[in-house]
Amino acid sequence: MRDGGERVIRVLVAKPGLDGHDRGAKVIARALRDAGMEVVYTGLHQTPEQVAEAALQEDVQVVALSILSGAHPTLVPRIARLLRENGQGDVLLLLGGIVPEQDVPSMLEAGVSRVFGPGTDTRDIVRYIQERVGDS
Amino acid sequence: MTGAPVLADDVLAGQRRAVSRALTVVERGGPEAEALLQTLLPHTGHAHVVGITGAPGVGKSTLVDGLALAARGQGQTAGIIAVDPSSPFTGGAILGDRIRMQDATMDPGVFMRSLASRGQTGGLSRAAAASLTVLDAAGFDWVLVETVGAGQSEIEIMALAESVMVVLAPGLGDDIQAIKAGILEIADVFVVNKADRPGADTSVRELRAMLRLAAEPPPWTPPILTTVAAERRGLERILEELARHRAFLEETGRRAERRTHQVETLVRQAVWDAVARRLAAAREDPGWARALTAVAAGTRDASGLADQVLRGAGGMADGIH
Ligand code: B12
Ligand SMILES: Nc1nc2c(ncn2[C@@H]2O[C@H](COP(=O)(O)OP(=O)(O)O)[C@@H](O)[C@H]2O)c(=O)[nH]1
Ligand SMILES: [Mg+2]
Numbered sequence: 021m022r023d024g025g026e027r028v029i030r031v032l033v034a035k036p037g038l039d040g041h042d043r044g045a046k047v048i049a050r051a052l053r054d055a056g057m058e059v060v061y062t063g064l065h066q067t068p069e070q071v072a073e074a075a076l077q078e079d080v081q082v083v084a085l086s087i088l089s090g091a092h093p094t095l096v097p098r099i100a101r102l103l104r105e106n107g108q109g110d111v112l113l114l115l116g117g118i119v120p121e122q123d124v125p126s127m128l129e130a131g132v133s134r135v136f137g138p139g140t141d142t143r144d145i146v147r148y149i150q151e152r153v154g155d156s
Numbered sequence: 157m158t159g160a161p162v163l164a165d166d167v168l169a170g171q172r173r174a175v176s177r178a179l180t181v182v183e184r185g186g187p188e189a190e191a192l193l194q195t196l197l198p199h200t201g202h203a204h205v206v207g208i209t210g211a212p213g214v215g216k217s218t219l220v221d222g223l224a225l226a227a228r229g230q231g232q233t234a235g236i237i238a239v240d241p242s243s244p245f246t247g248g249a250i251l252g253d254r255i256r257m258q259d260a261t262m263d264p265g266v267f268m269r270s271l272a273s274r275g276q277t278g279g280l281s282r283a284a285a286a287s288l289t290v291l292d293a294a295g296f297d298w299v300l301v302e303t304v305g306a307g308q309s310e311i312e313i314m315a316l317a318e319s320v321m322v323v324l325a326p327g328l329g330d331d332i333q334a335i336k337a338g339i340l341e342i343a344d345v346f347v348v349n350k351a352d353r354p355g356a357d358t359s360v361r362e363l364r365a366m367l368r369l370a371a372e373p374p375p376w377t378p379p380i381l382t383t384v385a386a387e388r389r390g391l392e393r394i395l396e397e398l399a400r401h402r403a404f405l406e407e408t409g410r411r412a413e414r415r416t417h418q419v420e421t422l423v424r425q426a427v428w429d430a431v432a433r434r435l436a437a438a439r440e441d442p443g444w445a446r447a448l449t450a451v452a453a454g455t456r457d458a459s460g461l462a463d464q465v466l467r468g469a470g471g472m473a474d475g476i477h
Binding site: 027028049050052053054055056057058059060061062063069070073074076077078079106107108 | 180
């Protein structure tokens with residue numbers, strides 16, 4: 021209830037770049053909603069600036085990026101940098117979609133907290149988020 | 157997130173991160189929210205608060221995006237609150253209004269926030285009233301509130317607005333019927349959107365016929381405007397009519413009335429919050445279970461116990477043997 025008690029987890033699910041694969045993002049958005057989270061979904065074709073601005077205006081604790089196009093090496097570091105510049109370096113940044121194994125270390129270095137690939141059980145994602153931002 | 161408290165001065169200066177944090181704080185409610193609102197409240201009254209309501213899919217978000225841009229074109233700024241329903245089962249929500257607000261929301265003179273209804277009728281209008289207060293205090297010239305025109309709480313939110321815009325679209329069949337059930341009375345401006353589609357004329361005609369049914373001519377007759385929000389057509393006209401409506405409210409003293417109503421909503425919710433805190437404290441009291449047993453046995457009356465809860469003095473089982 022709205023009495024200053026528990027804090028609802030707010031998540032931005034974003035599809036940056038020209039990538040049109042939105043099934044995964046929608047699956048994630050629904051799974052997080054069903055776990056009681058408030059999910060802001062911005063639709064396709066977001067620029068890094070749009071993602072960061074949405075995160076700022078919506079004051080989310082989690083930014084969940086879904087990228088299947090292979091453009092993560094350019095998009096993700098820019099988004100992470102913009103978040104930090106906006107004073108939101110503490111948001112939990114997650115990445116999912118098609119990210120080759122050898123790219124994972126550089127994504128983590130850029131500020132992503134974990135990468136989730138195809139076949140991920142959405143319950144694992146829910147649990148991961150709850151453990152990190154639940155009750156803050 | 158957690159961290160330093162939100163600085164009211166930063167909100168008043170329109171600092172975006174502070175505005176965003178402040179919205180989170182007031183939406184959550186509680187003592188920090190009340191203190192912040194109290195500081196901000198004297199700095200409100202500048203914004204023209206407009207409620208935008210109508211059935212899902214009629215084009216409200218697209219309209220709000222266009223209206224914010226049209227306002228920007230006139231050198232004005234706009235804050236936006238878009239309310240979407242929470243799932244009654246899980247409490248979660250998918251907030252999708254931003255999808256249709258991509259253009260305006262990147263403008264530095266526009267700030268948009270999605271708000272989930274979170275199930276509670278009173279809670280929603282409190283959160284909305286508080287959010288409007290923050291955006292107004294932050295100095296936005298327009299504050300636009302989008303809700304799905306459905307329940308009681310949406311009507312309560314609309315009552316917080318100075319001007320209410322009811323949006324319809326042709327081809328959504330039951331629309332005119334739907335607005336008969338309560339929303340017609342609160343409309344200050346009607347917008348028939350999707351005028352590029354067949355049937356817009358019919359909607360306008362039906363609306364006009366309905367308005368003519370009013371027993372005596374009201375002091376303000378809602379204009380009926382047509383728009384094609386997707387092509388940004390007809391939006392300046394809406395801003396003009398809204399400004400005309402505000403002038404009408406001003407001249408007739410109704411603007412002050414609406415402000416009183418908004419403040420009353422904030423106070424009313426502060427009362428509910430305080431009651432909820434007292435009740436929670438009472439339920440933590442070691443004597444609570446015994447007090448309830450006594451009520452059940454008839455050795456104590458419920459309203460006496462309620463008075464004791466409201467006093468917040470504790471000692472629930474005092475005097476019970
Ligand atoms: C379905 C599909 C399509 C559909 C997309 C429909 C839609 N609206 O989504 C269509 C046919 C349109 C399509 C088109 C194309 N596709 Co395609 N497509 C696929 C396919 C077969 C499945 C993707 C999918 O929907 N999976 C189901 C969802 C639920 O899974 P998911 O997205 O992976 O999400 C899961 C996890 O990754 C994770 N997850 C995903 N996002 C996120 C985000 C967060 C924050 C978290 C925590 C987790 C998470 O959780 C989800 C649940 O487990 C994949 C191959 C594959 N097996 O992945 C190729 C694939 C993605 N496509 C590919 C390509 C090349 C294309 C095209 C360029 C083909 C072309 N030449 O035209 C076009 C581009 C379209 C565009 N505009 O971007 C390549 C991408 C190659 C690359 N990145 O290097 C793939 C990998 C196929 C391949 N092996 O070559 N595609
Ligand atoms: N044809 C047409 N479609 C429109 C117009 N305005 C909005 N739409 C479309 O109607 C759909 C719903 O719009 P949205 O703004 O999300 O409606 P909301 O649910 O009322 O907020 C979207 O696909 C819009 O692109 C319009 O003037 N004409
Ligand atoms: Mg909408």
